[in-house]
Amino acid sequence: MDLFIAIFQGIIIASTPLVLAAIGELVVEKSGVLNLGVEGMMIIGAVTSFIVTYETGSHFLGLIAAVISAGLVASLFGLLTQYLLSNQVATGLALTLFGLGLASLIGQTYSGISLDAFPVFDVYLLTEIPIIGSLLFNFDYLIYLSIIIVVSVYYFLNKTKLGLVLTAIGDSHDSAHSLGYSVKMVRLFAIIFGGSCAGLGGAYLSLVQTPMWVENMTAGRGWIALAIVVFAVWRPLWILVGAYIFGGITIIQLHVQALGVNIGAQYMSMMPYLVTIVVLVFISVNKNRLAVNAPNCLNKLFTSDL
């Protein structure tokens, strides 16, 4: 039982950066913008949160720094793609490379330092409940925050007017524009929100998962987040499913190996990616679901005047 709880906790911890980065990117893509710079924004969040936490001793300020810095980098992407009409794919890729380089530069003197562990959100009494206490109430507060963000995005996109406007803009920016909605402003805010979420995901890596800063520590998680958005067919709650499956397979394969079960480790390492590909194939079979949920104007430039 203890091992089961440990595996469960491991899965949640490994998946949370993916949840955060993916839910941000989902909102961006729902508004019709493809931002391939998730990895770059994550690493910026990771480095700034680490530096600020180290200098101030406050994890909270570190998180704020991640949200702001990654949001700023994202707004740069927004200005370039929305107002200067640069190509989204190329700009997003550039953002990833830029972010990795910039993070290495500003983090130079901070590698080789480790931080205090991130506080566990101790819900008095609740944590004491046997099994369920350890399963549900024994995490850092970022994990609860990530779930709250996902549910809020679900509510926002489906139940609020602004959310429907955002979806409409992603589906047909010309129609939304003729109805008088500001396509560029809404997209810019969506992009900044996406950046801030990615920054939080990065901060989770450098503050919680491995309390240290090293270059390239995101190690491709930004790309996985992009895949999870498609995996979820742009439905917010499915982001949780996708991210937890991905994190789950990663963690379970480590445990299976440690238990000495005789399954080729290289196949297990491939599993998360294989599952993603298989699911993507199944998704594209159901054309209707794809048509209903995928934003029609994804990666299309909107050129009308302000």
Place this chain on the structure above:
Amino acid sequence: MSKKILGSIIVILVIAVGFYYQSQLSDDDGVKKVGFIYVGPVTDFGWTYEHDQGRKAVVEAFGDAVETTYVESVSEGPDAERAITQMARDHDLIFTTSFGYMNPTIKVAKKFKKVKFEHATGYQRADNVATYAARFYEGRHLIGLIAGGMTQSNTIGYIASFPIPEVIRGINAAYLAATSVNPTVEFKIVWVYTWFDPGKEADAAKALIDQGADIIMQHTDSAAAMTIAEEQGIYAFGQASDMIQFGPNAQLTAIIDDWAPYYVERTQALIDKTWESKDTWGGMPTGMVKLADISEDVPKVVVNLVNEAQEGILTGELHPFTGPINKQDGTVWLAEGEVASEGDLLGMDFYVEGIDGVIPN
């Protein structure tokens, strides 16, 4: 249309001629250029960090007579060939410092006959490609002794990278040493298929701890596992470099790679024009492998045992792979008193008797 094609052919020709002359000219300026290709960032405080310390020693030893450059975080795929090729255009000596650079190095070396190459931990050589490696297993033997003497749960967690002989050798050496102290020790081995992914290394360390390991060994490049050990209040060993700043309480000791003397020696050979392709496999006696300070938590008895073994390795009296040793399937590998041959060590692809699990292939 045909004018355009003609135009582009001329442009390509001009560029090609330019490159040709550039490559001809580059050898004549007197200052030797030494390049390094790294698999991780120089700030990883592990494998790559130590190679870069070696590069800095070259700078210190030769001053203006030698110019060094490096490219970091070069992945072991097609990108390696590009990075090495680029460097080969204007360098005299190039160190490629990861096992996965073996084929790209050999390939590029064929095209640039005048450039000397040195490939770390590989086994393919050419007239202008030398290989070098360190006998990390000597260090593994010592940390195995400590782990065997220190573990309470009799479970050692081992984070392994790729199933190549160097890594398998490390596991076997540590296991043999640990069981020589404590026959009930069990090794839990997790293959993560990466040299550098702090998040995944941390996940692996957590998984091993959750399954009862109270000491972590690693054969990956970052200090992530050490920070997890520190956080969870258990012990770990630094890998490739002293990781004490990540685990002031957790680090029992660390295996340190010291490449500086070798890099200085080979650069000197280049300047003296005595450089030739050879295979160097240094260990503790040549100072290529060292041990960091041993933690005060380690009992005196165990420290004495380690010092004794280290003395034996330094004088050559002790070889970590001395029979009787059986392979995992129970067949005899080394008879009583027999010492493993270099060939067996370099090509090691089996676990020794007692280790659970199968080596992925």
